[in-house]
Amino acid sequence: xxxxxxxxxxxxxxxxTLRNVxxxxxxxxxxxxxxxxxxxxxxxxxxxxGPTDAWATLAGLAVETRRIRLGTLMTAATFRMPGPLxxxxxxxxxxxxxxxxxxxxxxxxxxxxxxxxxxxxxLGERFDRLEEQLAVITGLWGTLDGQTFSFDGxxxxxxxxxxxxxxxxxxxxxxxxxxxxxxxxxxxxxADEFNAPFHSAAGSAAGFARVREACEAAGRYPASMIFSVxxxxxCGKDEAEFRRRATAIGRDPEDLRANAIGxxxxxxxxxxxxxxxxxxxxxxxxxLDLHDLDHLELIASDVLPQV
Numbered sequence: 001x002x003x004x005x006x007x008x009x010x011x012x013x014x015x016x017t018l019r020n021v022x023x024x025x026x027x028x029x030x031x032x033x034x035x036x037x038x039x040x041x042x043x044x045x046x047x048x049x050g051p052t053d054a055w056a057t058l059a060g061l062a063v064e065t066r067r068i069r070l071g072t073l074m075t076a077a078t079f080r081m082p083g084p085l086x087x088x089x090x091x092x093x094x095x096x097x098x099x100x101x102x103x104x105x106x107x108x109x110x111x112x113x114x115x116x117x118x119x120x121x122x123l124g125e126r127f128d129r130l131e132e133q134l135a136v137i138t139g140l141w142g143t144l145d146g147q148t149f150s151f152d153g154x155x156x157x158x159x160x161x162x163x164x165x166x167x168x169x170x171x172x173x174x175x176x177x178x179x180x181x182x183x184x185x186x187x188x189x190x191a192d193e194f195n196a197p198f199h200s201a202a203g204s205a206a207g208f209a210r211v212r213e214a215c216e217a218a219g220r221y222p223a224s225m226i227f228s229v230x231x232x233x234x235c236g237k238d239e240a241e242f243r244r245r246a247t248a249i250g251r252d253p254e255d256l257r258a259n260a261i262g263x264x265x266x267x268x269x270x271x272x273x274x275x276x277x278x279x280x281x282x283x284x285x286x287x288l289d290l291h292d293l294d295h296l297e298l299i300a301s302d303v304l305p306q307v
Contacts, residue, residue, distance in 0.1 A: 001276050001307045002031035005296065006073055006230055006284040009052050010038035010112075011045050013290050015060060018052065022061050024293045025068055028300035032069035032101070033061065034284060037076055040112035055088050062096035070096055073195065073230060073284060074105035077129055078118055082136035082156055090141065090167045098168035103195070104137075106130040125155075127182050132156050134190045141167060184214035187225070195284070197230040200259070204229050205278040228282035229275050232260040235268045235299055245295060249288040261285065265302035272307045283307075 005025040009018055022033040037054040041047030058070050070092075080088070093100040106126040107113070113120035121129065132153040143149040143163030151158040184207075187194045194211045196204035212222035234249065234256045236242030242263055246253040256262025261271045261283075272283055289295065 001272065001280070002282045003272075003299070003304055003307065004032035004034055004069075004282055004284045005030050006034045006036075006286045007290060008036045008038070008042075008286065008288065009057070009290075010036060010041050010047060011043075011288070012041065012047050012049070013052070014049050015052055015057060017290050018057055019061065019064060020293065021287070021290050021296070022065055022068065022070075024296050026065050028296055029304060030068065030296070030300065031282070032071060033065070034071045034073045034101075034103075037072045037074060037079065038109060038112055039079075039118075040109065040115050042109065055092060058100065059092045059095060062092050062099070065096075065099075067099075069099045069101055071101035072103050073197075074103040076107035077104055077133045078107035078113065078120060078126060082133040083140065083158060083161065085133070086137045086140045087165060089137075090165045093167040093169060094165065096168070100167070100169070101193075103193075104130065104134065129155050131182070131186055134186060138190055139163070141170070184210040185218075187211050188214035188218040188220055191225065193226040193228055193282075195228045195230060196280075197284075198232070198286075199229070201274040201278055204275065204280065208279055226281055227279050228284065229280045230284035230286060231271075231275075232256065232262075233268065233285040233287060233299065234260065234262045235265060235295065235303060236263075237298055237302065238264065245289065245292065248292070251288075265298070265306070268299070268303045269306035272303070276307070 007018060007021060025033045035054055035057060039051045054072050054075060061070055089100060089102050110120050132155050136151050136156055136158055139149045139151055140161060140163040148160040149158060149163045150160055196207040208227050211225060215222040215225060234245050236245055243253050246256055261268050275283060
């Protein structure tokens with residue numbers, strides 16, 4: 001089981017804060033640093049000092065870290081055209097020496113699109129666009145040297161592209177999120193990894209089963225897919241510290257225990273074990289207080305060795 005740190009910078013974090021978290025995660029032995037791709041705060045928080053771009057952030061971290069893997073959970077297909085996005089991700093992968101993992105989703109948060117002038121098509125069209133973006137990006141990356149790539153879709157058209165630059169990691173395929181009826185099919189076709197975000201162990205297991213069925217229907221070995229989950233984490237060395245951290249992020253301690261990875265290190269390890277039992281190989285730990293680096297150190301010292 002690999003533990004990864006997952007951040008939500010749109011809730012209020014500048015680059016320096018994210019840099020501190022990424023460097024701490026690397027120092028403490030976590031497998032990866034991931035961030036969301038949002039341009040507007042969610043909920044009642046101020047979001048100050050304002051959003052940071054996911055790929056600008058990861059480009060900076062690519063040259064400021066050495067070992068830890070870097071990625072998005074999830075990049076919104078509505079934000080960027082597939083050709084330029086393929087170039088951006090390939091370049092950041094090169095800058096990192098081959099440590100980037102690329103999650104791509106359909107986009108869901110209508111308010112952020114309105115706030116920054118980004119078109120927000122209906123749900124069906126967003127998934128149509130996601131499927132075409134996956135086809136374009138993987139097609140560009142998979143084009144052999146000296147050959148060209150073309151694509152004629154309903155939403156995107158590519159003509160005689162050299163498919164450059166390539167990621168440092170070849171071959172590369174994007175990951176896929178859970179949560180929509182088309183996702184298992186798209187995951188089976190395009191993804192290295194399927195992530196079930198913020199579901200119970202039973203709900204995640206059901207999602208994994210649908211993806212395995214989709215893999216079999218597509219003629220792909222289900223064992224070739226990596227399965228992972230994302231869960232909010234709030235851990236304290238004792239009950240008092242756990243409750244203090246829960247208060248700091250505005251969450252009820254008992255809700256965190258029931259519906260997230262919450263409690264003492266032993267409780268956190270036990271909850272992670274539940275996900276391991278259903279086949280999850282990675283857990284993305286959503287850390288909501290990005291200034292509490294002692295929280296990361298505690299998880300690394302008292303939870304990570306148990307899993």
